[in-house]
Amino acid sequence: MADIITVIVNGEPRELRVPPEMPLVWALREELGLTGTKLSCGIGLCGACTVHVSGKAVRSCVTPIGEVSGPVTTIEGLSSPGGLHPVQKAWIENAVAQCGFCQSGFIMAAAAMVGETPGAQPAELLQQMTNICRCSTFSRVRLAMMAAAGHGVKSHD
Amino acid sequence: MTEALQVDRRRFLGGAGAVVLTLACGDRGIARTFGVPEPVATEQVFSAWLSIDARGMVTLVNAEAEMGQGTNTAMAMLVAEELEIPWGRITTVPMTARPIYTNPAFGMLKTGASLSLKGRYLQLRQLGAAARQMLVEAAAQEWKVPSQACKAVAGEVHAPDGRSMPYSSLVAGAASLPVPQDVPLKPRADWAILGKPQARIDMADKCTGKARYGFDKTVLGMVQAALVHAPQFGARVKAVDSKAALAVAGVTRVIALDHAVACIASTSWSALQGADALVIEWENPDPAAVIDDAKIDAMLRDGVAGKGQGRNGLIPAHKVGDPAAGFAQPGVLAVSAEYSTPYLDHACMEPTSAIAHVRPDGIDIWSSTQSPAMIYHAAKLLYGFEADKVRVHQQPIGSSFGRRAQIDGELEAMVLSRIIGGPVRAIRSRSEDIQHGFYRPASRSALRGAVKDGKIVAWSHRCASQSLLDNYARYFREYGIDLKELDKLTGPAGASGFNFAPFDLMSVDGTPSNAVYAIPNVEVASAKIDVPIPTGWFRGVGQTNNLFATECFVDELAYAAGQDPLAFRKTLLSGQPRFLAALDCAAREIGWDKKAAKGIGRGIAITNMSDAVTVAIVEVAASKSGFEIRRVVLAVDNGIVINPDVVEAQTQGGFLFGLGAALWGRISIAEGRVEQTGFADYRLLTLQHCPALTVIQMPSDDPPSTISEAAATVAAPALANAIFAANGRRLRDLPIARNDFECRATVA
Ligand code: FES
Ligand code: FES
Numbered sequence: 088m089a090d091i092i093t094v095i096v097n098g099e100p101r102e103l104r105v106p107p108e109m110p111l112v113w114a115l116r117e118e119l120g121l122t123g124t125k126l127s128c129g130i131g132l133c134g135a136c137t138v139h140v141s142g143k144a145v146r147s148c149v150t151p152i153g154e155v156s157g158p159v160t161t162i163e164g165l166s167s168p169g170g171l172h173p174v175q176k177a178w179i180e181n182a183v184a185q186c187g188f189c190q191s192g193f194i195m196a197a198a199a200m201v202g203e204t205p206g207a208q209p210a211e212l213l214q215q216m217t218n219i220c221r222c223s224t225f226s227r228v229r230l231a232m233m234a235a236a237g238h239g240v241k242s243h244d
Numbered sequence: 245m246t247e248a249l250q251v252d253r254r255r256f257l258g259g260a261g262a263v264v265l266t267l268a269c270g271d272r273g274i275a276r277t278f279g280v281p282e283p284v285a286t287e288q289v290f291s292a293w294l295s296i297d298a299r300g301m302v303t304l305v306n307a308e309a310e311m312g313q314g315t316n317t318a319m320a321m322l323v324a325e326e327l328e329i330p331w332g333r334i335t336t337v338p339m340t341a342r343p344i345y346t347n348p349a350f351g352m353l354k355t356g357a358s359l360s361l362k363g364r365y366l367q368l369r370q371l372g373a374a375a376r377q378m379l380v381e382a383a384a385q386e387w388k389v390p391s392q393a394c395k396a397v398a399g400e401v402h403a404p405d406g407r408s409m410p411y412s413s414l415v416a417g418a419a420s421l422p423v424p425q426d427v428p429l430k431p432r433a434d435w436a437i438l439g440k441p442q443a444r445i446d447m448a449d450k451c452t453g454k455a456r457y458g459f460d461k462t463v464l465g466m467v468q469a470a471l472v473h474a475p476q477f478g479a480r481v482k483a484v485d486s487k488a489a490l491a492v493a494g495v496t497r498v499i500a501l502d503h504a505v506a507c508i509a510s511t512s513w514s515a516l517q518g519a520d521a522l523v524i525e526w527e528n529p530d531p532a533a534v535i536d537d538a539k540i541d542a543m544l545r546d547g548v549a550g551k552g553q554g555r556n557g558l559i560p561a562h563k564v565g566d567p568a569a570g571f572a573q574p575g576v577l578a579v580s581a582e583y584s585t586p587y588l589d590h591a592c593m594e595p596t597s598a599i600a601h602v603r604p605d606g607i608d609i610w611s612s613t614q615s616p617a618m619i620y621h622a623a624k625l626l627y628g629f630e631a632d633k634v635r636v637h638q639q640p641i642g643s644s645f646g647r648r649a650q651i652d653g654e655l656e657a658m659v660l661s662r663i664i665g666g667p668v669r670a671i672r673s674r675s676e677d678i679q680h681g682f683y684r685p686a687s688r689s690a691l692r693g694a695v696k697d698g699k700i701v702a703w704s705h706r707c708a709s710q711s712l713l714d715n716y717a718r719y720f721r722e723y724g725i726d727l728k729e730l731d732k733l734t735g736p737a738g739a740s741g742f743n744f745a746p747f748d749l750m751s752v753d754g755t756p757s758n759a760v761y762a763i764p765n766v767e768v769a770s771a772k773i774d775v776p777i778p779t780g781w782f783r784g785v786g787q788t789n790n791l792f793a794t795e796c797f798v799d800e801l802a803y804a805a806g807q808d809p810l811a812f813r814k815t816l817l818s819g820q821p822r823f824l825a826a827l828d829c830a831a832r833e834i835g836w837d838k839k840a841a842k843g844i845g846r847g848i849a850i851t852n853m854s855d856a857v858t859v860a861i862v863e864v865a866a867s868k869s870g871f872e873i874r875r876v877v878l879a880v881d882n883g884i885v886i887n888p889d890v891v892e893a894q895t896q897g898g899f900l901f902g903l904g905a906a907l908w909g910r911i912s913i914a915e916g917r918v919e920q921t922g923f924a925d926y927r928l929l930t931l932q933h934c935p936a937l938t939v940i941q942m943p944s945d946d947p948p949s950t951i952s953e954a955a956a957t958v959a960a961p962a963l964a965n966a967i968f969a970a971n972g973r974r975l976r977d978l979p980i981a982r983n984d985f986e987c988r989a990t991v992a
Contacts, residue, residue: 106493113513122460123453125642127593128923129674135593162453171452178451182443182889185897186312187450188457188593188642214989216931219923221593221643222312223900225934227893 094155096121097164107153111145112136114152115161123162123191127219134218137192137199138162144199162191165198174198177235185222193218193228201236209233289375290419292344294323300399300412302329306336307345308364309355309614310446311641311648312897313952314890317444318361319368321886325437326372326430328396329411335445341616341636352735353617356649356781358854358950361886365948366429373427375418382417383409432884432945441889446640458612458639459594466599466667467496469506469660470515472522473672473680476534476916477776479526481505488521498522499663503722506660506670516673534916535775541584544688547708547771548582555772558706559747562757562768570702570765576694579804583691583793583976585960587911588684588782591926594642596677600657601667606633607658608667612641614649618740621733622651623658625725645901646781649741650682652719659723675921682780683911685710689755689793695805699815700798702765705755707790711772712750713743716780741781748772753786753853754794754957760823760852761798761816777913783901784956787853792906792978795849795961799968809848809965810836822881823850826859826942830879833938834861840969843867844874847965849958854950857881857942860899860958862935866970870986873903873935873963878955880939883946891951895939898952902959904929908981927981932989 092103096119103118115121115138124147127135131149138147141157165172171179174197184190196218200207212232220228295303304323308315316336324334339345346353349363376396383401384391386409393404402408432439449455474480486498489507494514499506507518528534543552550558571578598611607623613636620634641648657670672680687709694702717727727742734740747770752758757768782788802812810831817823827850831837840846846863863875878895885891908927912919920926964975967985975983 109513113511116460117511117513121453122456125459125593127595127674130922130924132923133593133928166452175451179443179447182447182893184312184444184447184450185314185893186310186593186641186643187446187455188459190450191453194451213931219593219928219930221591221645221901221928223897223904223929223934224893225900225929225931226896226937228931229934 092152095158097160105152108151111147111150111152111155121161121163125188125191134196135189135192137195139199144196162195172198174235177231181227181231183224183227183231185224189220197232197235212236289371289423293371294375296411296415298412300333300410302334304336305339307339308360309638309641311644313894314444315360316446318886319364320445321437321442322368323372325435326369327376329399331437331442333399338638341638343631351739355614358953361948369429373429374423377424377427378418378421379411379414381421382414438886442887457594457642459597461599461610461639463599463667466669467508468512468515469508469668469670470519471504471506471656471670471672472519473504473676474526476528478529482527483525485523489518492518492521512671536914537912540686540775543773544708547773548688548690548706552771555746558769558771560769561752565765567702567704567765567767571694576696576701577804578694579800580692581797581800581976583689585687585789585792585978587686588905588909589678589681589911589926590645590647591928592643592647596653597669597671598653598657599667599669600661602658602661608635609654610637610639611654612639612648614644615651617734619651619654621730622725625729626723645783649781655723678920678922678926679918682716682778684782684788685779687789689790691793691797693797693801695801698805698807700763700801703756703763705768708771708773709751709789710775710779711748712779713741713748715778717742750786754790759794760820762819784953787851787957791851791957792960796964799965822857826857826879826881829940830859830861830877833877834863843970845966845970847962847969849962851954851957853954853957856949856954858954858958860962862962862966864966864970866967870988871967872988872990876935876937878939879942881942881944882951883944883949888941891941892939894952895955896937898955899959900929900934902956906960906963906978906980907987908979910979933987935990
């Protein structure tokens with residue numbers, strides 16, 4: 088019988104009765120119904136499963152739920168009541184998504200990057216973005232990342 | 245005069261000065277791929293296709309799979325234009341498959357072969373026009389005025405006296421009217437929505453996590469089934485030790501099929517853990533029949549050399565003029581070379597999964613499929629249900645590239661559901677996914693060419709590969725499904741994709757048998773090899789193999805003739821104004837006429853795949869040990885463009901998809917199985933290697949044609965040609981990484 092694990096997800100404490108080694112991605116998707124977080128490679132390489140833990144980008148397919156030590160934000164919780172996160176806005180304005188399956192992960196990764204290092208140089212940002220997109224939307228990912236960084240994503244204003 | 249149109253995203257996204265293709269054009273007949281009659285699928289306008297709610301929001305059933313190629317938006321645009329509703333007042337829902345949704349260009353209900361627009365371009369405009377006419381008629385009857393005096397404007401019908409009624413209050417009346425046939429369609433000059441960049445209607449959902457895919461679908465009471473397939477091709481299950489699997493919390497059952505074992509559990513995680521813990525003994529095929537890369541390579545070499553026996557011999561596919569005489573002319577310079585390409589996996593972002601619920605009275609399937617009709621026809625042969633008892637609920641697909649045209653996962657889900665007696669979701673790990681794909685076959689091309697007076701006077705192309713089609717259907721036999729029966733059910737000959745002929749036409753796509761060049765003497769022959777590797781459609785299909793050889797060899801001949809590859813191609817394309825225009829445009833954009841600095845090279849590749857014109861020019865900086873891609877220009881003529889924004893995105897994406905494959909893509913075979921286990925050993929493109937990419941859209945009044953597939957095929961040859969131009973190294977074997985030659989990051 089698994090112990091109860093409590094995590095804060097998108098601002099709300101949630102109690103889960105799952106084994107601590109269950110990857111966070113499955114807990115989010117199947118226990119909490121938060122399917123905006125995707126799974127693709129399952130080994131921490133593609134970034135489709137990216138969420139934030141304490142504001143930092145984490146690949147949830149290789150993060151056991153038992154090791155999650157801070158509040159979790161998923162794509163469903165990225166925007167504030169005031170509106171979309173600036174990275175989401177940049178993504179929509181630049182029409183990045185094709186099939187969209189990888190895009191939650193891209194947006195979460197980009198949001199953590201621009202949030203963490205305001206004023207980071209374009210090359211630095213682009214170097215850090217290692218997510219995979221099989222539709223190969225990279226040309227527009229680049230535009231959207233630059234737009235988001237240029238708009239100064241420092242706070243949810 | 246043709247003037248190129250460069251789409252500038254910022255301009256049209258900013259709303260100012262939208263880019264519009266303004267060429268006048270009548271509606272031409274759309275080329276029928278399988279020779280089926282003109283589409284008339286409007287009988288059930290309101291019952292099957294359209295609904296309009298109280299707020300006037302129109303919902304269209306999308307009968308094409310949405311897998312990133314933008315059908316949700318394109319289909320809605322086609323209807324909205326004729327229905328006279330403002331853009332933004334229409335949305336789409338995925339269909340539950342029914343024969344009436346059949347794509348007229350395909351002849352069956354399937355998404356693929358770049359036929360979504362070809363098939364729906366007339367059909368959905370006719371549908372929108374018929375619906376509009378019915379709404380107008382309903383209003384006219386209400387007002388007791390002649391319908392000709394009424395007009396549809398922005399979701400309302402206006403009477404001559406100024407009265408108006410919104411569509412929402414007319415739907416009930418309109419739905420009971422007869423469906424008018426042959427309502428004239430708007431001339432292109434009057435288009436308000438089509439041909440202009442429209443925002444994808446699902447963009448916001450895809451950026452907020454709201455978009456749901458097959459992989460996200462849940463059905464009440466379903467269990468998870470994680471499958472482990474026989475690692476060696478053709479192996480069978482001999483014995484299963486399920487003790488450790490059953491000890492995993494949540495695992496309830498282990499079911500052995502012939503070719504695979506399923507671990508059943510309440511959650512995906514438990515099922516996958518249990519599957520990992522299974523100890524399976526396999527009945528492997530005869531060791532003498534076990535294949536590997538070396539054996540395959542030898543077979544391909546024998547194939548192009550004409551040493552294959554019986555059905556593996558060279559079959560002539562195409563002949564123009566007198567090739568032997570062409571080569572024998574005095575004063576010709578003959579050149580020969582061989583090219584090779586590897587097996588490729590689709591590596592879809594969305595892992596393969598499907599949900600099935602087989603009941604005594606019918607079946608429900610929920611899946612990210614490109615082939616709903618194949619599913620309901622296969623279900624008929626498996627269980628005897630008529631098509632209307634098999635409800636295939638189309639789910640949006642998280643990328644496919646042809647992979648989800650295969651229904652292997654759906655068949656497994658059905659069989660397991662039937663055994664379990666409830667809904668089952670069949671899933672697999674990424675390593676299962678990559679080891680049990682339907683690969684783009686490896687190929688070898690042997691070319692000979694002769695040049696004289698700066699022109700190609702003879703060309704011989706011998707290619708060898710597995711058939712794309714022969715092996716695709718093998719898995720149906722696992723279930724005792726007769727392919728000929730299934731083929732009969734699916735539609736007109738050829739629609740199913742099964743191949744009963746000795747020859748697979750796709751195996752010569754991209755050779756000069758369908759190239760646009762004017763070459764007086766040509767022979768193309770193809771040999772197939774028989775190995776038990778599942779193969780299937782892939783973005784760009786046969787072209788991805790042969791075009792690499794063809795377009796590189798055109799360059800080899802250009803250099804042999806002492807000519808510039810651009811000028812050389814232009815001579816061969818003198819009767820092809822669309823190609824000449826696109827080539828000139830791309831060349832101008834990249835600055836072809838300015839001499840490149842030392843170590844910089846530019847390479848061209850073109851294709852006429854699916855009636856589109858696609859030209860790529862790549863610029864690289866290369867040393868002996870490595871290179872970086874500096875720039876890519878694509879000039880495309882896709883016929884009449886429905887949504888320029890999506891054309892640009894698909895062209896970029898298609899090219900980069902092909903580029904990643906050219907650089908690193910390779911499925912290797914050892915001991916009768918795929919060696920790769922996931923994205924760690926099947927390298928995929930990331931942002932760091934994406935060059936700056938310009939897409940130029942040529943104005944056109946030809947019928948809509950393919951977009952991304954063609955763009956995927958030109959990447960490898962344009963790149964290899966650029967590398968040769970830069971450092972004199974001719975790379976003839978893909979992927980490029982196999983040549984001890986590193987592609988350096990472009991984003992540094
Ligand atoms: S699914 Fe987690 S990184 Fe790929
Ligand atoms: S948008 Fe389809 S995989 Fe990235």
